[in-house]
Amino acid sequence: MRRSRKPLTNQHNATAYAFLLPWLIGFFCLTLGPMLYSLYLSLTKYNLLTAPKWTGFSNYIEIFKEDETFSNSMWLTIKYVFLSVPLRLVFALLIAIVLNKGIRALGVYRTIYYIPSLLGGSVAIAIVWRQIFDGNGLVNQMLSWFGISGPSWISHPSYIIYTIISLSVWQFGSAMVIFLAGLKQVPADLYEAAQVDGANKVRQFFRITLPILTPVIFFNLVMSIINSFQAFTPAFVIGDGRGGPLDATMFYTLYLYMKGFSYFDMGYASALAWIMLLVIGIFTAIIFVTSKYWVFYGDSKEGR
Amino acid sequence: MLQMKKMNGFTKHTLIIVFGIAMLYPVLWLISSSFKPNELIFTESGLWSSSFTLENYVNGWRGFQGIAFGKFFANSWLISILSVLGNVITCSFAAFAFARLNFKFQKIWFAMMLVTIMLPYHVTLVPQYVIYSELHWVNTYFPLVLPKWLAHDSFFILMMVQFIRGIPRELDESATIDGCNQRQIYFRMIMPLLVPALISAAIFTFIWSWDDFFSQMIYLSDIKLFTVQLGIRALFDPSGQSDWGALLAMSTLSLLPITLIFFVFQRYFLDGIATTGLK
Numbered sequence: 001m002r003r004s005r006k007p008l009t010n011q012h013n014a015t016a017y018a019f020l021l022p023w024l025i026g027f028f029c030l031t032l033g034p035m036l037y038s039l040y041l042s043l044t045k046y047n048l049l050t051a052p053k054w055t056g057f058s059n060y061i062e063i064f065k066e067d068e069t070f071s072n073s074m075w076l077t078i079k080y081v082f083l084s085v086p087l088r089l090v091f092a093l094l095i096a097i098v099l100n101k102g103i104r105a106l107g108v109y110r111t112i113y114y115i116p117s118l119l120g121g122s123v124a125i126a127i128v129w130r131q132i133f134d135g136n137g138l139v140n141q142m143l144s145w146f147g148i149s150g151p152s153w154i155s156h157p158s159y160i161i162y163t164i165i166s167l168s169v170w171q172f173g174s175a176m177v178i179f180l181a182g183l184k185q186v187p188a189d190l191y192e193a194a195q196v197d198g199a200n201k202v203r204q205f206f207r208i209t210l211p212i213l214t215p216v217i218f219f220n221l222v223m224s225i226i227n228s229f230q231a232f233t234p235a236f237v238i239g240d241g242r243g244g245p246l247d248a249t250m251f252y253t254l255y256l257y258m259k260g261f262s263y264f265d266m267g268y269a270s271a272l273a274w275i276m277l278l279v280i281g282i283f284t285a286i287i288f289v290t291s292k293y294w295v296f297y298g299d300s301k302e303g304r
Numbered sequence: 305m306l307q308m309k310k311m312n313g314f315t316k317h318t319l320i321i322v323f324g325i326a327m328l329y330p331v332l333w334l335i336s337s338s339f340k341p342n343e344l345i346f347t348e349s350g351l352w353s354s355s356f357t358l359e360n361y362v363n364g365w366r367g368f369q370g371i372a373f374g375k376f377f378a379n380s381w382l383i384s385i386l387s388v389l390g391n392v393i394t395c396s397f398a399a400f401a402f403a404r405l406n407f408k409f410q411k412i413w414f415a416m417m418l419v420t421i422m423l424p425y426h427v428t429l430v431p432q433y434v435i436y437s438e439l440h441w442v443n444t445y446f447p448l449v450l451p452k453w454l455a456h457d458s459f460f461i462l463m464m465v466q467f468i469r470g471i472p473r474e475l476d477e478s479a480t481i482d483g484c485n486q487r488q489i490y491f492r493m494i495m496p497l498l499v500p501a502l503i504s505a506a507i508f509t510f511i512w513s514w515d516d517f518f519s520q521m522i523y524l525s526d527i528k529l530f531t532v533q534l535g536i537r538a539l540f541d542p543s544g545q546s547d548w549g550a551l552l553a554m555s556t557l558s559l560l561p562i563t564l565i566f567f568v569f570q571r572y573f574l575d576g577i578a579t580t581g582l583k
Binding site: 103109170 | 317330410451514536562563
């Protein structure tokens with residue numbers, strides 16, 4: 001296609017670069033330049049007031065050898081990602097399937113279930129969350145109906161992470177909307193054929209619905225993992241803003257923020273950022289590489 | 305048989321509604337508590353209150369350190385609207401170039417654009433802060449708004465590229481025959497057809513800018529420049545000494561603009577998520 005239009009190519013250059021100009025400036029000044037600069041800063045000591053001082057790999061060595069907060073916050077973040085992302089997606093898929101079967105008032109339900117995703121990123125909801133998981137908050141009041149006396153979820157170092165995870169799972173609505181759209185693409189005749197062959201509902205789900213949804217699941221998985229690694233507001237507001245109690249809310253981004261903007265150790269913060277980039281990159285790469293075994297791109301049957 | 309089916313349908317709807325209300329309970333609690341007198345907020349657990357007051361809103365709106373909360377709302381609106389305009393204009397420009405024009409190094413730039421979508425914000429955070437502080441732009445709105453005018457949120461570019469690819473190329477060709485150049489094709493033809501995608505991008509940009517607590521916290525420390533999110537965070541004291549009534553009242557108000565925009569543009573919004581996979 002492009003090759004056959006070769007004569008036009010030259011005519012477009014000037015116009016195209018004019019349209020692309022804002023993005024190009026942004027790419028060099030806000031992305032590429034800063035990335036290289038941050039790589040350089042990660043090899044220095046820099047406090048914003050005096051010039052960066054070259055220290056080689058000492059930041060990285062310190063991070064891996066001596067910094068316990070680093071490893072704690074990394075594990076905490078990984079735990080958060082690996083519990084909240086699958087739970088959110090499973091919830092989203094389940095509810096989408098329940099809502100999908102030609103149900104009346106779908107629009108209304110879709111809206112109701114989307115509202116948490118709409119509001120969940122705000123400071124206001126994080127504060128509400130803190131309150132309903134507090135010692136005498138809503139959650140424990142409900143538990144007391146069943147004779148269970150719950151702990152104060154937000155002041156106990158081993159439970160507060162689940163408070164933050166629940167806030168993330170609560171926002172399953174956006175993934176659900178995407179799944180609903182994916183479910184619409186499943187051709188009805190596939191189910192009819194399966195019914196004729198005597199396949200029950202469960203079998204139909206695993207043999208038809210799930211395979212056809214795998215591209216959507218793949219996309220959701222990649223984007224949720226990348227976003228969840230960067231979670232900040234819930235940890236900052238539900239915890240005490242300094243990682244407490246006992247570093248139980250010291251998410252990776254919060255640690256990076258504190259190193260850079262509370263202690264003004266900008267070189268160290270840059271090194272932390274590059275490690276984060278590598279970790280996210282590794283997880284994304286794993287999903288991409290394994291995707292050919294579990295993501296099903298139906299070319300002939302599905303497309304219409 | 306039919307009776308049975310109806311029954312099942314009824315149970316199913318009931319379950320969906322009950323679960324939906326349970327989901328919304330935190331939001332409903334927030335709204336109802338904001339109208340309760342301070343001493344009842346944590347003692348009375350039901351949504352329906354025995355006494356109703358607007359005092360929290362009056363107290364909250366007064367703000368703190370001599371700055372009314374209305375000022376924070378005005379600041380947030382300003383940042384969000386400038387961000388929306390920037391994103392919609394510059395991202396659609398870039399998307400048009402990628403989707404419709406042929407130019408040198410097109411593939412490389414496009415690949416770069418895709419990579420930046422997945423890049424975590426934190427990798428560029430420190431250098432960006434250094435640059436902005438060298439320019440003396442800390443405690444201004446430039447660090448929050450300027451990136452939007454440089455099409456920094458590449459996600460929207462990709463979304464619009466996909467939308468433009470859905471517009472038949474024959475339209476371009478007939479416009480060319482009618483004597484339109486590429487610039488006119490964009491402004492007279494592509495842009496009007498792109499409106500649904502532009503609206504989706506506008507809504508998401510608005511919500512994300514409104515809620516963008518992290519950048520606002522880093523770049524704004526002057527109380528006169530505070531946004532709604534920062535104002536709420538300042539009212540909130542994690543050790544428990546907050547004026548809860550005022551805090552919850554202002555929290556309720558902070559959710560209002562997003563909710564209104566959502567309900568007005570709901571159709572574009574949910575379809576936009578469904579077709580592009582936006583959060």
